[in-house]
Amino acid sequence: MAPAPAPSSPAATSFLPASCAATNAPDACYNLLLPYVDTFHGNLVRVARAAAAIAGARQRDFAGELGRLKLRGTGAGKVADMTLADCFNEVSASNLFVNETLGHIDNLVGRLGSKEDFDSQRVLAQELLYSTESGLMQCVDWFHGAGEAAVSSPVGKEVIDGCTTVSAYVDIALMLVNACHKVLSLYTAYAIKRFADWMSNDDTLPSCATTASTRASAACCCSIVSAHAGAVAVARHTCR
Template sequence: MATSCFLQLIFVLATCTAAAAATNNSSMAAAPAPGPSSSAALSFLRASCALTLERADDCYNLLLPYADSFHGSLARVARTSGVLAAARQHDFTKQLARLKLRGTGAGNVADQTLDGCLDTISSDDTGANVTLGRLDRLVAGIKNKKEFESERSLAQDWLYSSGSEMLQCVDWIHFAGDAALASPVLKEVIAGCNTIAGYLGIASELTIAIKFESPAARIYEVGHCRFLHGGSGKGSNGIDDGYILIDKMTWRFVCPDQGNDEAYIRT
């Protein structure tokens, strides 16, 4: 599992590295141009990103290229966000090591601050594969509610704490004084920390929003639509897809991305 997660992480490194040059202090890097997406997929992504509150627009722009891969699963949204965040953190750790070799040019205190940032962030980097493995299990589905809550909590804890330590590094630089704040090297560190903390925050908030799905609830697929029988009266994507109960064993579904074609399923 760890090897698989590491390969998945490497898969997105090229995209993340290319985006790094576009990063600034206040905004996340622009997402690649999205491909065609159905209106249902876009609506689901928008609803999912609304769970991140202050980061909803950043979340949507970041994950838009992957909208067609989520299939109404919030766990898939969280996992993709987690992979992107972990990849950026992995790349940033290597960037910090290169900056350490250059030095800050702002004196001993500033250099020691950079050392502290590298030590802290590189230690967090080792937990990425474990966390991606936990997100994989949430995507696959966990039948036991207690086990589900444990996996979700542990994944969210790593994402949240890693983001917090990015911001802690920024605080250390501010505490190091005016010379440190004036250093171009440490300005680069501050920009990277703020950006990646945003990625980690999005993944953290999406992860904690994943809900346990009872094994009694069964998923049915009709064309490109997915519906949950035994759920809350809405599709598994959280959007009312227009289905109604005809009798105790029959449901009528309307697929908004298929020209309102109707499908009937007896269970």
């Protein structure tokens, strides 16, 4: 399930645009995740987890809707009905892996274990999200391949719109998980090296925004800092 919405703070909301800059739809990402912004605590993996939870919820709802449409039929002939059944099976099968995907991302949140463990969990989450997105777009292709009657039918249009919408949610989650790889490779060594200095003299804390080359990298920096020694205060400072 997605986390419960929480009141936002200026420090938290300034972190979210930098995180969403890693996606193909930063504005949609920001609007989608803004209600949950105070649950992230400067951690990019938590942002990815929230996005994946929302995508999973939309996917489950869509699978249920496809099931209802399947019982009713498309009204556009046998080929269209068979295509709808195939789409239902595809989305329902992907739906079985929603909790597994979230489990892999949960394993990234605390960054326990080695870099190899982190990379393994990240890749598994990526593969499941990519497979889900591919299946949704394959369903769209199937309807287009089923002929004009299938595509132009009210049910066909509803299925295509639904696949496109849910795919966009999944893509946001996938891009954020992809960005978590950059977090580890760009800033782990930097955060460890600078952590002691930062904690000993808060006035000299460098802003991640000034040390990072991109807005997305600034979010990565903040996320890594927050992961070491529970440095929530440091993350809040650097994510301004």
